[in-house]
Amino acid sequence: MVVGTGSTQVEGLVPGLKLVHEILTVEEEADLISLIEASQPARSPYDPDNPRSSTSYGWKYDYGTDSFVACDPMPQGFRSVAQKAADLAGVRPEDLAECLLNRYEAGAIIQPHFDKPVWDHVIGISLGAPTTMQFSRQGEASALEVAIALPPRSMYLLAGDARHVWQHSLPPMAATRWSITFRDFSEEGRRRHAQAA
Numbered sequence: 001m002v003v004g005t006g007s008t009q010v011e012g013l014v015p016g017l018k019l020v021h022e023i024l025t026v027e028e029e030a031d032l033i034s035l036i037e038a039s040q041p042a043r044s045p046y047d048p049d050n051p052r053s054s055t056s057y058g059w060k061y062d063y064g065t066d067s068f069v070a071c072d073p074m075p076q077g078f079r080s081v082a083q084k085a086a087d088l089a090g091v092r093p094e095d096l097a098e099c100l101l102n103r104y105e106a107g108a109i110i111q112p113h114f115d116k117p118v119w120d121h122v123i124g125i126s127l128g129a130p131t132t133m134q135f136s137r138q139g140e141a142s143a144l145e146v147a148i149a150l151p152p153r154s155m156y157l158l159a160g161d162a163r164h165v166w167q168h169s170l171p172p173m174a175a176t177r178w179s180i181t182f183r184d185f186s187e188e189g190r191r192r193h194a195q196a197a
């Protein structure tokens with residue numbers, strides 16, 4: 001099933017998922033894309049054949065060493081969108097420990113995954129080409145799947161079951177898409193971060 005017309009429809013399908021359309025003007029979207037490009041996003045050494053490039057600000061979690069890594073502070077130009085993300089998640093903008101920028105070229109994917117338990121809320125802003133986020137979970141008899149349309153300038157929140165029960169993935173991109181992902185620390189993340197600091 002593909003759902004593409006706003007938050008009220010998706011919340012019942014995947015509990016804990018919120019989707020808000022048109023949170024940015026076209027001009028604001030273009031400015032954010034320029035800022036992402038200026039950050040010189042780099043391919044992941046753990047996924048070198050996937051044409052997806054990233055930059056992290058604040059704190060990132062390194063999958064190779066299984067630990068937090070301090071990054072440059074988030075530039076001012078992301079402040080306004082960080083405030084919108086914090087408002088959607090019901091947290092303070094200063095609690096958003098990671099600001100992750102992604103550029104997906106045509107063909108780039110995200111495999112089905114749960115975000116690391118060191119993070120609590122996950123808030124994503126979509127820019128450029130539209131895509132669908134595919135959610136899957138094991139039901140009693142068979143796997144359940146729901147695909148949610150992510151148009152440019154929309155913002156989603158993953159919390160509750162959408163974070164911990166349903167895996168999410170992105171199919172191969174048809175054209176270039178950019179995204180901004182904000183994450184705050186979970187209890188476990190706060191503990192691990194205090195040890196690392």
Ligand SMILES: O=C(O)CCC(=O)C(=O)O
Binds near residue numbers: 168178180181
């Ligand atoms: O680009 C997105 O919106 C999804 C990013 C994502 O799932 C991730 O970084 O774990």
